[in-house]
């Protein structure tokens with residue numbers, strides 16, 4: 001099986017667009033559809049014709065170009081059943097545990113309510129890829145617009161349970177601000193200190209911080225580390241539940 005190819009590109013103010021291409025079948029999926037011309041330009045750079053959109057959630061900066069891209073390519077749009085009414089042009093709905101084939105690659109749907117009530121992530125276990133959109137960012141997680149912190153904590157635990165080597169593409173370049181915040185709650189984590197320095201250098205050079213991996217996030221992302229004794233000590237929450245610690249980290253980030 002030839003490896004899948006990926007084209008990741010910045011668009012809008014701080015979004016990432018991602019195209020996933022199967023060289024065997026020539027299928028190409030756009031993970032969300034943030035901006036028509038940026039997505040089209042990325043496809044044309046690689047000579048790919050977009051056959052699918054995998055929608056993660058209904059926010060306008062993820063579905064705005066659905067209908068325009070559908071018109072242009074005649075593509076098929078897959079998205080979460082729970083948000084189907086808010087996803088323009090949706091053809092096929094998926095729920096937690098849904099699986100389908102992209103070429104010969106299995107895709108598994110993971111529901112991750114929190115940022116929105118119906119947010120889904122797309123996991124390709126054989127290719128070791130995860131498209132996490134606005135659930136899990138490098139050193140961060142999505143804001144809680146539609147579900148409480150306990151739900152988001154449970155969603156993040158599903159992602160943390162994937163193999164460490166899983167490569168994660170996410171929806172926004174917020175990484176430097178996330179790193180600065182992470183250091184306020186996890187100041188003595190040597191892996192986080194080293195990563196912060198790397199991120200500063202990456203951004204200063206005008207480059208982007210995508211992708212990350214599940215293993216790296218488990219070591220450095222405070223939103224996955226509510227059980228960590230060091231973080232709990234900083235927060236004065238040694239005896240709290242993981243959900244309560246996570247909620248406090250999220251609350252502090254909202255006001256950072």
Ligand SMILES: [Zn+2]
Pocket residue numbers: 057059062115134
């Ligand atoms: Zn969003």
